[in-house]
Amino acid sequence: MNDVAIIGTGQTKFSKEEVSVEKSLFESSNKCIQSISNCSSKDIDGVLVSTNNNSKYMGAILSEVLDIQPRITHSIEHLCSSGTNAIISAYSYISSGLVDVVLVSGVDSATNPGQILEWDSSRGNFEHPIYWASMLTKAHKRKFQTSEEELAIISAKNHKHAIDNPHAYSNEPKTITEIMNSKQITDDLRIMDCSRSCSGSSSVLLASEKSAKEFSDNPIWISGIGQKTTSASFTKNDLGEIKSTHVAADSAYKMANILPNDIDVAEVHDAFSVCELMAISELGITSGEKSGEFVRNLFNTEDRMINPRGGLIGAGHPLGATGISQTIEITNQLQGKSEKRQINNAKIGLIHNMSAAGTSSSVMVMKN
Amino acid sequence: MTFFDEQLKKGSFQICHCNNCDQNLWPPKEICHICNEETEWSESMNVGKIIEFSKKDSSYFGIIELKEKIRVMGEIFSNDEPKIGQSVTMKAFFDTRPHYSFTVKNN
Numbered sequence: 293m294n295d296v297a298i299i300g301t302g303q304t305k306f307s308k309e310e311v312s313v314e315k316s317l318f319e320s321s322n323k324c325i326q327s328i329s330n331c332s333s334k335d336i337d338g339v340l341v342s343t344n345n346n347s348k349y350m351g352a353i354l355s356e357v358l359d360i361q362p363r364i365t366h367s368i369e370h371l372c373s374s375g376t377n378a379i380i381s382a383y384s385y386i387s388s389g390l391v392d393v394v395l396v397s398g399v400d401s402a403t404n405p406g407q408i409l410e411w412d413s414s415r416g417n418f419e420h421p422i423y424w425a426s427m428l429t430k431a432h433k434r435k436f437q438t439s440e441e442e443l444a445i446i447s448a449k450n451h452k453h454a455i456d457n458p459h460a461y462s463n464e465p466k467t468i469t470e471i472m473n474s475k476q477i478t479d480d481l482r483i484m485d486c487s488r489s490c491s492g493s494s495s496v497l498l499a500s501e502k503s504a505k506e507f508s509d510n511p512i513w514i515s516g517i518g519q520k521t522t523s524a525s526f527t528k529n530d531l532g533e534i535k536s537t538h539v540a541a542d543s544a545y546k547m548a549n550i551l552p553n554d555i556d557v558a559e560v561h562d563a564f565s566v567c568e569l570m571a572i573s574e575l576g577i578t579s580g581e582k583s584g585e586f587v588r589n590l591f592n593t594e595d596r597m598i599n600p601r602g603g604l605i606g607a608g609h610p611l612g613a614t615g616i617s618q619t620i621e622i623t624n625q626l627q628g629k630s631e632k633r634q635i636n637n638a639k640i641g642l643i644h645n646m647s648a649a650g651t652s653s654s655v656m657v658m659k660n
Numbered sequence: 661m662t663f664f665d666e667q668l669k670k671g672s673f674q675i676c677h678c679n680n681c682d683q684n685l686w687p688p689k690e691i692c693h694i695c696n697e698e699t700e701w702s703e704s705m706n707v708g709k710i711i712e713f714s715k716k717d718s719s720y721f722g723i724i725e726l727k728e729k730i731r732v733m734g735e736i737f738s739n740d741e742p743k744i745g746q747s748v749t750m751k752a753f754f755d756t757r758p759h760y761s762f763t764v765k766n767n
Binding site for chain 1: 664665715721722723757758
């Protein structure tokens with residue numbers, strides 16, 4: 293099996309404006325290819341597009357626009373974790389030797405149709421994500437006595453981090469009080485607990501070991517991968533856990549030969565505040581009981597270990613691009629290029645991306 | 661439209677059961693995924709218990725586990741705050757998508 297690295301990155305600014313997916317996709321792809329000075333379209337032999345948009349044949353369209361005639365191209369859709377799953381697919385293609393250099397581009401617009409899983413009839417007419425998020429939040433409060441303030445700290449922290457992320461949707465600080473007084477959506481959820489669907493695109497270039505060393509002085513290696521799907525229906529799962537994350541993380545740690553306490557920096561899927569608490573405990577970074585205290589401590593000490601780019605709550609959530617943006621952040625962190633967001637001496641990074649109330653999770657471990 | 665949805669349109673929540681494997685199946689399906697036998701259908705007892713709940717505006721909603729061990733989400737009608745494990749009765753229908761509503765017993 294070939295080793296696989298991320299060698300190039302490019303992204304657009306995330307915004308609430310409705311932007312054509314083609315325009316965003318081409319912008320981030322071009323930036324990504326241009327980020328590697330000695331790499332051009334002719335060096336790319338795979339193109340994968342991650343999106344929930346209903347546009348057809350996007351892999352071939354993107355390839356033609358970029359003047360690439362790839363050996364392998366197609367689109368990938370897996371709701372909110374489409375992005376990491378496209379990267380995992382690219383990894384597999386390169387690792388197996390089918391292709392050598394793959395462009396992975398993710399995109400969605402603010403009104404993308406991936407926000408609601410119509411198929412899940414167990415949700416009845418409570419199909420919007422705010423309802424499953426309310427159930428998980430209520431269950432977390434019940435199990436761990438999680439307070440409104442602990443939930444608000446997650447949003448305050450991630451909004452604060454996003455200020456230093458030039459691609460983030462939000463660049464405004466929010467105080468804990470502002471968040472706790474923001475619009476009540478349900479008894480267990482406020483508007484500032486929610487990530488926002490938005491327009492945006494992100495791209496990465498993956499390469500085999502040989503090409504990575506040819507094109508980059510600073511490749512970042514994908515050393516562990518895990519994906520687990522427990523169901524598509526939300527109601528089947530135990531509300532007290534996100535089992536898919538736990539299992540995916542175990543696989544990724546085993547493959548990378550690391551333990552959770554080896555992680556220096558992590559991007560986790562905070563679709564809603566409670567998801568960050570559940571993610572860090574399922575990933576083994578802390579326990580469920582201590583997750584609120586853990587995040588409070590990060591916030592108070594200005595430690596950016598979790599979600600340095602602002603997470604989904606601060607940076608926005610253009611579904612197909614999210615997992616790729618998370619991967620770009622960890623790549624930049626491990627390259628020491630995150631400027632104000634930089635974690636000192638980061639050597640091992642983690643990406644956690646999930647779909648549909650945590651029914652499916654993808655975890656990647658990266659090393660420099 | 662599936663048989664399940666058609667029946668739901670008539671107000672009947674049908675439980676999909678494989679006689680060969682002796683288990684209820686969700687999501688509902690015409691053929692059992694284990695033994696490939698045709699599945700059987702029978703109307704739910706329309707009773708269950710509250711697994712979790714919250715409130716939006718003045719209405720409660722939550723996840724209910726039906727007696728047949730299938731879990732669905734819907735509105736909960738209750739004069740007082742519902743309780744975990746509380747027994748409910750279900751009404752179901754279908755317009756553009758399924759709707760389930762639950763009334764707390766002895767409300």
